[in-house]
Amino acid sequence: MASYNALNNNSGSSPYGSGDPFYNESTGYITPQPAAKKAGTSPWIKFGIPVAIVIIIAAVVGGVVGSRHSSSSSSSSGASGGSKDPAAAASSAASVKSALGRYATATNSKYMVPIYPSTTNAAAFTQPTFVASSKSAWPADPFKPGTPSPTTVRDDRPRLFAPSYKWDALANLVQTDPYMKGWNDTIFGNATDYYNKPPVVYFMDGDSGILDNAREVKQRLKAFAYVYRITKDSKWVDRAWNEIQTAIGPTYPDTDKWNTAHFLDAAEYTSAFAIAYDWMYDMWDDDKKATIRNAMITYGMGPGLSVYEGGASFGWWSSKVFGNWNCVCNAGLTVGALSILKDDTTGTAEKLLSHTIQNAKDNCAQAVTDDGSWHETPNYWYFGTTGHAEMASALMTATGSDYDLLTTNTNYWKTGLYHMYISGPTSLYDYGDHGPNKFSSTANCMFLYADSYNQPTFALHQRDRADAAEPWSMFWYDPAVSGAFWDQLPLDHFFDNDLVQWGSMRSSWTDQNALFVAIKAGKNQGHETHNDLDVGDFVIDALGTRFAGEYGSADYRSPEYFNSDAQNATRWLYFRKRTEAQSTLMINKDNQNVLAAPTIKHDTTGEKQDSSTVYTPPKTSTAFFTMDMTSAYFQATSIKRGIRMLNGRRQVLLQDEIDAQAGVQWRMQTNATITINGASASLALDGQTMEVQILNPPSGAQFSQQAAERLSSDPTPPVPDQVNPGVSILIIDLPAGKYNLQVLFNPQWPGMSSNDFVTPQNVALDSWSNTSHN
Ligand SMILES: *[C@@H]1O[C@H](CO)[C@@H](O)[C@H](O)[C@H]1NC(C)=O
Ligand SMILES: *[C@@H]1O[C@H](CO)[C@@H](O)[C@H](O)[C@H]1NC(C)=O
Ligand SMILES: *[C@@H]1O[C@H](CO)[C@@H](O)[C@H](O)[C@H]1NC(C)=O
Ligand SMILES: *[C@@H]1O[C@H](CO)[C@@H](O)[C@H](O)[C@H]1NC(C)=O
Ligand SMILES: *[C@@H]1O[C@H](CO)[C@@H](O)[C@H](O)[C@H]1NC(C)=O
DSSP, rough: OOHHHHHHOOOOOOOOOOTTTTOOTTOOEEEEEEEEGGGGOOOOOHHHHOOHHHHHHHHHHHHHSSSGGGGSTTTTSSSGGGSSHHHHHHHHHHHHHHHHHOSBBBOSTTOOOOOOOOOTTTTSOOOOEETTTTSSSSSSOOOOOSHHHOTTTOOOOOOOOSSSHHHHHHHHHHOOOHHHHHHHHHHHHHHHHHHHHOOOOOOOSSSSTTHHHHHHHHHHHHHHHHHHHHHOOTTTHHHHHHHHHHHTTTTSSSTTTOOOGGHHHHHHHHHHHHHHHHHHHGGGOOHEEEHHHIIIIIIIIIHHHHHHHHHHHHGGSSSOOOOOHHHHHHHHHHHHHHTTTTTTTSSSSHHHHHHHHHHHHTTGGGBOTTTBBBBBBBBHHHHHHHHHHHHHHHHHHHSOOOOTTTTTTTTTHHHHHHHHHHHHSSSSOOOOOSSSOOOOSSSTHHHHHHHHHTTTHHHHTTTTSSGGGGGGHHHHTTTTTSTTTTTTTOOOOOETTTTTOOEESSSSSOOTOOOOEEEOOOSSSOOOOOOOTTTTTEEEEEEEEEOOOOOOOTTSTTTSSOOOSSTTTTGGGGGGGGGGGGGSEETOOOOOOOOOOOOEEEEOOBBOOOOOSSSOOOOOOOEEEEOGGGGGGGEEEEEEEEEEEEETEEEEEEEEEESSSSEEEEEEEEEEEEEETTEEEEEEEEEEEEEEEEEEEEETEEEEEESSSOOSSSOOOOOOOOTTOOOOEEEEOOOOOOEEEEEEEEEEEETTTTTGSSSOOOOOGGGOOTTTTT
16 A cells, blocks of 8 residues: 555646645556555554654654653654664554544534644644554454355354454454544443433324434444443343334334335334344344344335335335435345344345345445535535445445445545535535434544545544544544544645535634635536525635525425425425525526536645644635636626635635626625625624625625525415524625626634735636736
């Protein structure tokens, strides 16, 4: 395996430009194949690590924990020291690693993002790698079938996600790895909380009414099963049984308890039961085993098979659905089938496996576009990738292969980049629907993907996140990963596939107060009916808060919410889905054209953060994203929009070049309190201020504001919209005409005086470049 550094120093023709850390010039692969990392099996913790690593870790401790280890021979001498004895080096490395601990000092900030300590010690955080490359901290799986088959499962239990050899290795890893130790403690705490609560109340609230229940039950059963396997205390099994019985209900087998009409619910329950069945297998007597199997088959897998063999109408998700539905449904059925294989006398499990794997490869795996974007939305990514990763992991552990679910889409791996770049300093650039409660859906697929796609950065990004502590992390995370995700990570990334077309630009990866701008063009259709009419929509984070933001989902139970994304769809009558509720231009107070096909341009001066958590981009550092979005409007000759960072990434310019035959509104959605003074506005939020100014205002152009409510001229939706308390819309209203509208955003950074802000010159969007505004 080439090191991250070697990849990074190559120059050549990466699709993302030279210096792309994810492109290997020598092999021409975007990323090494998943098998690459699995070559060696000597865990560094057992057998030692290269001296160079010890030196680096020694320097880390020197910089971060000061003199605490000054008496230890291998860690006292900073960058020039280091033991030559491998055994001593190994034990020293282990103690050094636990001394350094977790990088983030907290994850419970307002936005639940990791808070990193400020340090300019360049040695403190090093480039992402798997320590002792090609070695995993985990032992190799002894189950290595020569010709894997989906219906030939390993003999030992558990067979799903974490075979016994992993449980055997766990105690040692928990002892030496501070992340795993922390997660283990949190899982025990969470399991204890769940233990003391009554079982999840079975509550079917309508057509999609049992999905939250299913995911909450899954979250609990995972935790109970995990703690049982470590403590071997049967009280956890009894408590799990209680949860299982509630989910089956007293009327078994008379009703469709798991809501097959909305098959996600049935799939998630099946998956939950499968985990309980497999991880606590040795504790269930034959009656209980039969009860669990029968429930899975009656309520989940039997109906699932009728999708594949009987064309059941509720199986629409099995054909050309590039999104979370296909992933979650196939994953639940696959995990369920693998759990009962050999015990199932009905043949249901075997038959299902002959369908689900290929179906997921043709659909779920194609939910990632060739640039890594998720077809649906940044929040739906969680549901889809959790299903995909669970399915791949279950197949690999139970049968020894993923049957190319991970690689059939050769660009799938890039969805880890999508997740990292769509995560702003405060929160996701969360365009479109946000989805239901997550419960058992997390971003911990990033650990599996880090390992499978040899992208240590993914694991390093995820391990400091608030949702990292749950049982899957304990087995998907490889503690041989080392370094800081931000070291040599480009600040910006652009996603060019015409389905989403978006850009992510920031001033720092580690400063929660950083400037972050994300903007999208993209298509208004083709997102599994989860998007908004939002070409040109953007968010801005600065000073630790989100000044321009999103509303998220409208009410999922509103009539015809998901029926169609055609121009006349009922979906587009609901305020939050309409163009008026986006931070973009609206023309003639109307929705955008669903057939919009914008074109984009972008560039960046290409800075990468270094190992320090304290990073200030150079004054000339910039990035921009422009689009021609004329096709999104019915009454315009030309509409172009561009956004860029100015002044060393401390200010933002948004420019619109408009030629419209009807009235135009520039709109920005904000939680800030707005104070308007003609062509200037002051936005106050969370104790911070951002000044906004129209540059060279076209005649009559000034700011106004409205509450976040539908316009009185809008067509009436079948049910009233939700209220949006605290949200205001900052507006510039212009009659039909030709305009160059420039809006400057000046976050009021501490210590920055008014002279430090720049007023950019007027440059046509077509002439924007890396240097056009210097
Ligand atoms: C996880 O934490 C629990 C509770 O603190 C502890 O008893 C257990 O030994 C830990 N697990 C492992 C594998 O070390
Ligand atoms: C798990 O425990 C952590 C730490 O106490 C807490 O922050 C988190 O909310 C808990 N998660 C759940 C799902 O209860
Ligand atoms: C307003 O704040 C809420 C709560 O943090 C958030 O969910 C929402 O996205 C914000 N809305 C906007 C328009 O920024
Ligand atoms: C939209 O138009 C199509 C085609 O004319 C029609 O079949 C459909 O019922 C319309 N939908 C709505 C919600 O009006
Ligand atoms: C902008 O700067 C980056 C980084 O130096 C460079 O790769 C790119 O080619 C520049 N763009 C142009 C058009 O020169």
